[in-house]
Amino acid sequence: MTVKLSSHFTGYTDGNKTVECGGNSIKELLENMDQKYPGIRFRIVNEQDQVRQHISIFVNAEKHNTLTKPLTPVDTIHIIGALSGG
Amino acid sequence: MVNLQKGLGENMQVKAQEKPQAPTFDPASMDLLLLAATYKGAFILYNEGDRKQWHLNGPYYLGSMIHHMVLDPRDRKTILMAARTGHLGPTVFRSTDFGKTWKEAEKPPAFDKVPDGETGRTVNHTFWLTPCGDDEPDCWYAGTSPQGLFRTENGGKTWQGVDGFNKHPMVEKWTGGDQDGTPDGPKLHSILVDPRDKNHLYLSMSGGGTFESLDRGNSWAPLNKGVAADFLPVENPEYGHDPHCMVYHPQNPDLLYQQNHCGIYKLKRPADTWERIGDNMPNDVGDIGFPIGVHPNNPEKIWVFPMDGTEVWPRTSPDGRPAVYMSDNGGKSWQRKNNGLPKTNAWLTVFRQAMAVDSLDPTGVYLGSTSGHIWASDDEGESWYEIAAHLPKIYALEIGIINK
Numbered sequence: 001m002t003v004k005l006s007s008h009f010t011g012y013t014d015g016n017k018t019v020e021c022g023g024n025s026i027k028e029l030l031e032n033m034d035q036k037y038p039g040i041r042f043r044i045v046n047e048q049d050q051v052r053q054h055i056s057i058f059v060n061a062e063k064h065n066t067l068t069k070p071l072t073p074v075d076t077i078h079i080i081g082a083l084s085g086g
Numbered sequence: 087m088v089n090l091q092k093g094l095g096e097n098m099q100v101k102a103q104e105k106p107q108a109p110t111f112d113p114a115s116m117d118l119l120l121l122a123a124t125y126k127g128a129f130i131l132y133n134e135g136d137r138k139q140w141h142l143n144g145p146y147y148l149g150s151m152i153h154h155m156v157l158d159p160r161d162r163k164t165i166l167m168a169a170r171t172g173h174l175g176p177t178v179f180r181s182t183d184f185g186k187t188w189k190e191a192e193k194p195p196a197f198d199k200v201p202d203g204e205t206g207r208t209v210n211h212t213f214w215l216t217p218c219g220d221d222e223p224d225c226w227y228a229g230t231s232p233q234g235l236f237r238t239e240n241g242g243k244t245w246q247g248v249d250g251f252n253k254h255p256m257v258e259k260w261t262g263g264d265q266d267g268t269p270d271g272p273k274l275h276s277i278l279v280d281p282r283d284k285n286h287l288y289l290s291m292s293g294g295g296t297f298e299s300l301d302r303g304n305s306w307a308p309l310n311k312g313v314a315a316d317f318l319p320v321e322n323p324e325y326g327h328d329p330h331c332m333v334y335h336p337q338n339p340d341l342l343y344q345q346n347h348c349g350i351y352k353l354k355r356p357a358d359t360w361e362r363i364g365d366n367m368p369n370d371v372g373d374i375g376f377p378i379g380v381h382p383n384n385p386e387k388i389w390v391f392p393m394d395g396t397e398v399w400p401r402t403s404p405d406g407r408p409a410v411y412m413s414d415n416g417g418k419s420w421q422r423k424n425n426g427l428p429k430t431n432a433w434l435t436v437f438r439q440a441m442a443v444d445s446l447d448p449t450g451v452y453l454g455s456t457s458g459h460i461w462a463s464d465d466e467g468e469s470w471y472e473i474a475a476h477l478p479k480i481y482a483l484e485i486g487i488i489n490k
Contacts, residue, residue: 008171008174038192039177039192042175042177042194042196043173043175043177046175046196046208046209047196047199047208047209048197048199048200048205048206048207049199052174052175054172055173081172081174082173083172
């Protein structure tokens, strides 16, 4: 499936803002992404498997910040850093 | 501007520091690095020995909050940096080429995962980094917010929690909650490793107080007798204090000083009751502040940077007139040292990690301010001069000696 990333993650993805990866759930997707791009999972979820405070995950434009959300190969995922202020 | 990389790096001779002697600085063969950790990235100031001309390099990781950056005194080459971005959370970076390249820790400091349905702690940021002694060459400690203690034994690649502290049955009581911490979160800091005995450790927490371990972190005991905790309803509590910064004298690690939320203190081990040497500060200035530094050779010489701790705790220089206070008799008396610092309308302060002391003769002292200025003194605090301005808010300064 296609995963679109905000600029915050490009240091982990060789500069790419769009990557292809698979998984039957967000949890699996992040684990597979971490295999390809070591360290990226811990930038998205913390040590208690919670999506970090200022990260949002969208599945086909609908927000799902729970790792158990099932995925299919045709889904488009957005992982976005969202934080305002100075 | 000098390129920091020029002439540095690959062919350096690594010389272990001899303890307990402070290292002798030879400007013909050594240079200085001043590592500045700021709210918006890291900077490295490079000096060839005169301590006047500093060359600013960076920013590194612009936009990340860098809470601490330390040159490893054992190899004079490795730099560890504690970083957090607003979005991506906390991590630790490592450089072995003076900032030219950085590698992220494969396993940064993080608490253990708890079973589903339970509430576990998460590291907000790594706040403090301490290299161990020469007998543990790849070992460092890290202190986090909220308060956690972590250790690496491979130079910062992977970090493990020190269970003797993080899982101590009293840790929740010792550390309190978020309301007991700083405006930026509760912190574990001032991790001190006894250079004579790697099993002997101290740490401090805001809030929580100071603790000691004699078995390399497996067990801990409070060390707060004599320290005020005016913000607590009980008199002489065993823990829950707010030490802001604690140091020992490098040649006499049994001599401890701390700048606390409630005063300035000294402790000579094996005694266990702190003496409030801040009572000797001028009444109109008080003895509240964040940092404290100690002279590398003279154990009686210390520097503090008082801040306004009245009413709602403005945490600025008292009356907008920043000054270092120096004692050369272990805190029996204090002298105001502000020659070269702004005279008026300077509403800044110096955070607990933002005073650095070098080991040259005469000793140099460095201040990094919340206003983004760095001032240096190459005459033990008698006079000051600006070496950087308009940086982001400075969280920490550390000095390092490198071979040319």
